[in-house]
Amino acid sequence: MIGQSMTRIDALGKVTGETPYPGDINLEGQLWLKMRFSDRAHARITAIDTSQAEALPGVVAVFTAKDVPVNEYGLVIKDQPVICGPGSDMPGSDIVRTYMDCVAVVVAETDAIAAKAVKLIDVTYEDLPAVFDMEAAMEDDAPQLHADSPNNIICHYRIRKGDMEAGWSQADVVVEGVYETGYQEHAYLQPEAGLGYIDEEGRVTVIVGGQWVHEDQEQIYHALGLPPEQVRVIYPAIGGAFGGREDMSVQIVLALAAWKLQRPVKTIWSREESILHHHKRHPMRIYSKWGATKDGKIVAAEAKVIGDAGAYNYTSNKVLGNTNLMVTGPYEIDNVHVDTYGVYTNNIPCGAFRGFGGPQGAFAAEAQMNKLAEALGMDPVEVRMKNVLREGSLLTVGTPLPKGVTIPQVVEACAEESYWRRGDGAWHLNRPPQPDNPALRRGIGFACGFKNVGFSFGFPEQNWATIELHGGAEIEEVIVRQAGADVGQGAHTVFVQMTAEAVGVPVEKVRLLTHDTAKTQTSGSSSASRMTFMSGNAIRGAAQQALQLWQDEERPAIATYQYKPPKTTPYHPETGESEPNFAYGYVAEAVEVEVDIETGHIHVIKVVCANDVGVAINPQQITGQIEGAIVQAQGYAIMEHLISNEGKIQNPFLSTYLIPTVLDVPTEVKSVVLELADPRGPWGARGMAEMPFIPLAPAITAAVHDATGVWFDEIPMTPDRVVTKLREHGIGIL
């Protein structure tokens, strides 16, 4: 079963439209919920008058801050009120800190009445000084957003390795850059939607799309002040996530309304509401300076990273933790000095998004590497091979990577399968010819990357699976209980494949019970490229024990197993020393672009992606992830420009926030799937779904540089930015 491109178990229902998504589910007697959001970036709400809304016929209830029993939530730090406004005993919950704060919730007989009623709520604000630039937010005189975070600093990570002065003194060349990355919107197919109700056992139940049922449950019962077993979360099909469903959107307010009213309550966000009211990928500003000897060995690397967390933490401290490690690339460097900050501002909150801080780090690291290659007159593949981490190499945090370090193999495979040839013991680039039209210039770029599988840095990682073997003389049915969210990536198909393999039955005998806190134990989040790795190990463990019981004649044979990967440790506060992660993925990409130097359009002609997946449990899903990640990363690098003006999103529509369509995607994507087993992975599998995203943006900027001679240190590279910058360099139109 492992290694076969089995048809996805959800394919038929999805393509025929039979599979329900959260917005498709209705219950008799359901009411409709609408949220009213803040009209200010930073203000104290002194009064809120809901009387007109309540008086509107068809309105059943209006809830405000005073109605939330424990008015706080947050995935890592509970720093956000569920509803902002007066009347709550939670300190600071009368303040809105972003336009996406919720200030009231209306429940009505119809969606239209609820929509009308939210506009009738009269909110009185007392404006507070706001701050929108992440570096300005760190100044002493900046407005303070949260009492326990002086200078708005959520986290400050340091890496201190070696002796910087000695490093710089060995350097023959030094390259520097200030890198700026933009927001990115997840733009999943299905905007937020859900249904809250009281189930047959009296539990407050929410049907919704998310990434981790048990975490949603925890956030709901905390805010409602209920015991865990009185709250239940169920996911039907989930219309994409990419990290954007890791935090709460409609979950808590639906539960609150259903609980208070004891009736089913439904809501569906529009695309505009979705873009305005869930978190984004962090914009970051990265100052970087690297030095190398003339034969290409990096001897010193210094970086300062600032990430705009927006008004609340979400997963910012985790995201910035990754950037801290990835900002110096997958290279062994003796002397390193990094400072990384996550900073509160009055902008839209930022959090998880495919790559989780890795892409921003790689954007700076790989640009630095490509600039070094240029400064040294060396081939970019060649200079990487002189520096990449190998088995036993020490990370910047002073410890080696777990066994199975394959970045050298990945870099070479990518080079070989793309535009490079090895000759005279070195790598050489073979450029394809330039087009005849002088306005069009082609170029080749290369970048590589690594990323941790799982959150780690001391996070208590776990995944539970239960396997039930039913039958008499032979196993007739295998039930696997595994909560892990299938956000569209195909996790459930892989669960079935791995169960069949582990038990030794055909897939037809396997039945999956999932996506329900009442039927499963926690799986952890479907994020950080971790789900196949974690669930596979749990399924294997449970299957082994169940088979033993089966041998011992137990019928049914049922075993539950909790997989816990090897322990990791957080950064040492002064030096960063740590055992940060238990597993990694490795990737390299070569890109060919064509730049229209007059219009600023960048067309990605070809991407070659070499990704070590350990073992490809379902090869078709692997290439699906590679191609999808590349398209999403291409949008990040070139097209997707979310514009925020004083904390307010200016383009909350897919007609103005442009994501790649079939007309924009690369002409060709070549997936080079390496299967170099991870000794800790189930059957050797590695996490892989974020990896192909990570090096694409810097590979594209390198290709654009190859085509035009100009470095772009800021993304997205929208046409007008490209034209402006090329004109500054005397290229294109003058």
Next chain:
Amino acid sequence: MSMRPANFDYQRPTSLSEAIQLLANNDEAKALAGGHSLIPAMNQRLSTPEQLVDIGRLDELKGISTNNGTLSIGALSTHAQIAASSDVRTHCAALATATGLVGDPQVRNWGTLGGNLAHADPASDPPTVVLAAGGTLHLQGPNGTRSVSADNFFIDLFTTDLQPGELITRIEIPSLQGKKNAYVKLAHPASRYAIVGVCVVLEMNGNECVSARVAVGGATPKATRSPSAEERLTGSSLQVAAVDAAAEALVNDIAGDVMGDLFAPEDYRRAMAGVYLKRAVQAAMA
């Protein structure tokens, strides 16, 4: 954003005169042709007509023909019909190109030339071509018929010379056969509307350009001719320096009028107008 129109009354007259009568009787009535500008505007409540007068089935407004080489295009001709017409391709290739680049297949199958010109959306393609080609619009209203040259028809953003109750019946375009002509556009990635569109019509005598008409749309509130660019091209042999000078002249001519948005700010559109003039000349001469 509302996605449903306000209430309205609907009429489907069976003759042109009946349609004009209905429109003349009610200030708040609007003609409905392909509905691909009007209905979206109604859905967003940018337009709230009391009555829709559906002219979509009036045979008097249909058909594409030529008379001594002059193209006569019925107002109800769809973008798709125009793009596919061999008469149009022979006598005004730029219009075939422009209508073929409108929106997507659905828009081209429903949207009409008359509706497009009457709507006068600054991001439209056909007005730019009809203007550069020296077209004439034939109108009929409560006071009878008249004709207006494209030079005088487009007044401003969404504003034309059409009087209350008047309809465009057909569009005449003198044959450009023998003249070099082309339309090129930079399309918005999502809507496909023109960020910039440029049409050139060049009369050549050997290597010399003896007359030129240049119009630009998309960047400006209305389709706009560039007299300075026409002057630079006329009398030249379209050498690089002359075309570059024409591009610069075009940019100067429209400089104060250029509109911008989040995707394509003013500076960018201004620069693109010059780039697309060069590309239009290249395409015409190719």
